[in-house]
Amino acid sequence: MTGFAGLVAAARENAAEWDRTGLPADVIGAAAGAGLLGPDRPREWGGHGLDAYELGELAAELGAVCTSLRSLLTVGAMVSAAVDRWATAAQRAYWLPRLVSGELVAGLAATEPGAGTELAGVATVFEEDGTELRVSGRKLWVSFGAVADVLLVLGRTEDGPLTALVRTDQPGVVVEPVTGQLGMRGARIAHITLNGARVPRDQLIAPPGFGLSHVLGTALDHGRYTVAWGSAGMAGACLHEAARHAAERTQGGTRLADHATIRAALGRGWVEVQAARALCERAARARAAGDPDTVMATVAAKYAAAETAARVGAEAVQICGAAGCAADSPVQRFARDAAVAQIIEGSRDIAALHLGEQVLTRMARAEDGRG
Template sequence: MDETHAELFTDSLRPHAASWDQAGQLPAGIVQDLARAGLLACDLPVRYGGSASSPLALGRLCAELGGVCSALRSLVTVQGMVAASVLRWGTEEQRSRWLPALAGGDLLAGFAATEDGAGTELSAVASTLRRDGAGLVLDGHKRWVTFGERADVLLVLARLDGHLATVLVETDRPGVTTESVRGLLGLRAAHVAHVRFDAVRVPQENLVAPPGFGLSHVVAVALDHGRHTIAWGCVGMAAACVDHVSAHAAGRRQGTVLLSDHQVVRARLGRAVVTTAAARELCVRAAASRQDGGPDALLDTVIAKYAAARAAATVSQDALQLMGAVGCTADSPVERFFRDARITQLIEGAEQVAEVRIGDHALRGRTRRPADGQGATDGPAR
């Protein structure tokens, strides 16, 4: 789908976003609607049902969705995360089986990694896979699974033979139960759920990559893909907030004076425009790095997601401040974006974790010398 068609499609959804947020769910059939519009796993190769969209094209589509409804963008994100992992690390049989179904909207995917004791540190997961004859048996309890309430298949991180592994688990298998999560701060229509696996039997062929590759390879690809789409979605949120607050300021009068006539208002609008533009440029840079396959692609994506999430949070907060009570109503897009933006600073790597990772890169190869300039130097900072 090109940008013009994407904009027309998202415009048709815009009037419903507030009611979806208030209801805490997306309408039935929305997955198929997105698939028909070419928005699901559109970066997959054509032979697997995708459109071979570039990272920039995918990003711009996510920005369009992000400026309308973060739950919709989340759906595209999680579908893309699972598809990207299967494309990169699945067998040809797995790609042929799963990818067309994901791109065509026949299956809705979820990504199940987080647990009570394994959030930022996913290597601490306690879920287990054990071999039983020709198959596998899965036990564990996953938390905060986006679209876990509706997903047809989950990419699950667990331990097998003492190593971290990933497996695709259909949710209609005996032993899979879900607990819907309501009343979240943001992303309320993203069908978040906790998912329990009690002696769930899974075929051996559902294992994605060998044990030991689960976190460092399969999950790493999923998270990287997720950061890219979330970053662009945040740019879309920030840009939408600028539009809403600009329209409000230009039409709102305090007595005989327009709100936009106040210098402090124009200055805050100016900061919002620059913050949004800067985040967008970092996303463009990350997309170019991803397209080229350069060595800094992963880091550029981390930087873009970090900056864009902060931009969405800052700009939505400033917009809310300028709009006052009007911006705080349940049907206000700014109020919804303000809540959603805070969530984006936590998912796919909290901003504090991103800061450490970016700082580590800045220090790579540097050495520290004693104050007097004598003695051996320390090794490279880690």
């Protein structure tokens, strides 16, 4: 991918600064130029046609240097995947080249004050207004919402949940940038208030009733997948940093790495990182094969990788000590980002609940001889 190596190198050098100030516009533009806003979309729409494994490795490489840059990949890919799957042919021809190229930066506006995990409870409403619709509501924690040109908005109608692409450069859209949050501080997060913003009918993605289960379902599944791989990359980077520090740091003439407790911590971390990657690879194989188990394989990968990033990141901070607590320390930044990874696209408890339901379903099937 043209320009990708340079972008990764820039992230290694500047990620701490971006964490303080947000991803700059020129970096977002460079990311778009490198093909990060829909790399798995078909080439006819400007994508690179990456397969599931290639997309995962891309997310892992970004996750190992800058979570906010990985988040840009995630958000762009979520929206473009949902449009590619559920939009009409005319909508795909218009929107996908613009989304994938970065001509239009996209955000996903789903979460609300009263609807986070349970998106069926959204209060945002689409109402008929002659030849178009108007949308009103308040959306929270929209990644890249502060710079988005268009939002994929989830709301409700009398006929069921609806999603639509809503342009932000119009009256009725109020953007409130968010700063100082726990993690992903570079991801240009914003709260969005919609006050009767106009929505032409040709910007509705799928009919009413399909907005949550189908359109948002596709986007969130795609998001979990890249978050899983990105978290695995982040965990690996934390382990590497902890091992490097342990090998270089001496106390009383003894390297930290020569302490049995440090070596044991590094060994546990290595096993956890390998296990998380194995689940990510399993999810990649399921996606490539069109396996019916793809969704749950992705949930399992995201759950395990985010948990691993949190545990390995926290351990890395302890091993690195004061150096790990410094403002520009990558392990300090990753430890904060990992806490957010445990929440986004489905919190760890909700993921564990779904996985537990699968355990019981499979056990019942095994007992009655159905597999």
